[in-house]
Amino acid sequence: MSKFDKVIKNGTIVTASDTYKGDLGIKDGIIAEIGQNLECDTVIDAAGKLIIPGGIDAHTHLDMPFGGTFSSDDFESGSKAAAIGGTTSFIDYSIQPAGGTLADAVKIWKEKGAKSCVDYGLHVAITKADENALAEIPTMVKEGITSFKVFMVYDAMRVNDAAFMNILEKSKEHGALVGVHCENYHVINHRTKQLLEAGKTEPKYHAVSRPATCEGEAANRAITLAKLTNAPLYIVHNSCEESISRVKEAREAGLPIMGETCPQYVMLSEDNYDEPGFNGAKYVMSPPLRSKKNWDYIWQQLKDGVIQTVATDHCPFFMKQKELGKDDFTKIPNGGPGIETRMAIMLSEGPKHGLSLNKVVEVTSTNVAKIFGMYPKKGTIAVGSDADLVLYDANKEVTITKDVLHENVDYTAFEGVKVSGYPVMTLSRGDVVAKDGEYIGESNRGQFIKRGKSIVL
Numbered sequence: 001m002s003k004f005d006k007v008i009k010n011g012t013i014v015t016a017s018d019t020y021k022g023d024l025g026i027k028d029g030i031i032a033e034i035g036q037n038l039e040c041d042t043v044i045d046a047a048g049k050l051i052i053p054g055g056i057d058a059h060t061h062l063d064m065p066f067g068g069t070f071s072s073d074d075f076e077s078g079s080k081a082a083a084i085g086g087t088t089s090f091i092d093y094s095i096q097p098a099g100g101t102l103a104d105a106v107k108i109w110k111e112k113g114a115k116s117c118v119d120y121g122l123h124v125a126i127t128k129a130d131e132n133a134l135a136e137i138p139t140m141v142k143e144g145i146t147s148f149k150v151f152m153v154y155d156a157m158r159v160n161d162a163a164f165m166n167i168l169e170k171s172k173e174h175g176a177l178v179g180v181h182c183e184n185y186h187v188i189n190h191r192t193k194q195l196l197e198a199g200k201t202e203p204k205y206h207a208v209s210r211p212a213t214c215e216g217e218a219a220n221r222a223i224t225l226a227k228l229t230n231a232p233l234y235i236v237h238n239s240c241e242e243s244i245s246r247v248k249e250a251r252e253a254g255l256p257i258m259g260e261t262c263p264q265y266v267m268l269s270e271d272n273y274d275e276p277g278f279n280g281a282k283y284v285m286s287p288p289l290r291s292k293k294n295w296d297y298i299w300q301q302l303k304d305g306v307i308q309t310v311a312t313d314h315c316p317f318f319m320k321q322k323e324l325g326k327d328d329f330t331k332i333p334n335g336g337p338g339i340e341t342r343m344a345i346m347l348s349e350g351p352k353h354g355l356s357l358n359k360v361v362e363v364t365s366t367n368v369a370k371i372f373g374m375y376p377k378k379g380t381i382a383v384g385s386d387a388d389l390v391l392y393d394a395n396k397e398v399t400i401t402k403d404v405l406h407e408n409v410d411y412t413a414f415e416g417v418k419v420s421g422y423p424v425m426t427l428s429r430g431d432v433v434a435k436d437g438e439y440i441g442e443s444n445r446g447q448f449i450k451r452g453k454s455i456v457l
Ligand SMILES: NC(=O)NCCC(=O)O
Pocket: 061, 181, 284, 285, 286, 287, 313, 315, 334, 335, 336
């Protein structure tokens, strides 16, 4: 009897640090051996393919309440789309409900998460940082929820700077990491009022109401609060030089500040808001799309390690849902899809912008696992790690269109983007869950990831 359940042969293994030819022996969902000429009755031939660690998406919103509706991918459809696109784990944002506790948030989101087809973790967004909520932080950490989120905007979720400091302090005390959505709430309100009074209600004014300067200001303030409390900080979905330059400055000063960006901020621009009719609503997300001049800057900061991760902020809404804001851009639910396209876009575009494939693996998987307490169980190809693996055909040309995707939404923001290379097989804990654009795994097989402490990068 073979000592493995299956062996992947003849592929080229690409991790954040190495590229080499080798066979992978998998037993009980774990990588049991890496070597040459491994034998087993069940063989996956990866000749001509790269084998990379499964993608980890640190920022998703599945089945999330927003603006009177819910994001259209639930944990089943979203996790299947993720698997097909080469993502084997994701961390979703559970949101403390109005009048509820952090434990309530986790309970609600674990019920949603029971449908997940790949492994998932949870952050908790703290929307009311009263004494009770702060007192729950140590319990959360013990339960494997080792990261919290602060929104500086959105009436239903934002906390003020004092509450933010309390969350930073308490999280630091218990070894948890705080993530933050940086935009200046008051500037946005001021601008929005002026725009609406002037009858400027179309989707493109969403971007006008929240300029890059107000993301930069908020990033600076968040970093200042982290500095004052001696806490590490992770700034989510950086869209522009104005915020990333603050991260850079802080890191140069030795502060434990980390940052994330998303494919939309290096592939799409404010020009998309000018698409005809109500199509600009497809890109109504926060922060909004920026000017193209940011693209090269962001790629460079990824290359230099100023920005450590690329997530999606996957938060899709059907156009019917976006139409809630047909006459008022402030009522358009914020967010767009991306969970299925992130890996293909990054693996194809990264090398064109000076990132090695190893670097792409680092920012889409390894760094995420390290920062969010899952390494080396997730995020690498090593003996003892989960066999979360992607076979990537670097020669497969695909034009991204809505029709080739599986996200539960009626558009993709990346329509028409041509990628050279595509994930062709995904294994989650050793199970082949996706092959050639189809989900073929069992339903509800995803497990909750009990995360440990963050490694500050
Ligand atoms: N990003 C976005 O527009 N929607 C989801 C919520 C958030 O991350 O801000």
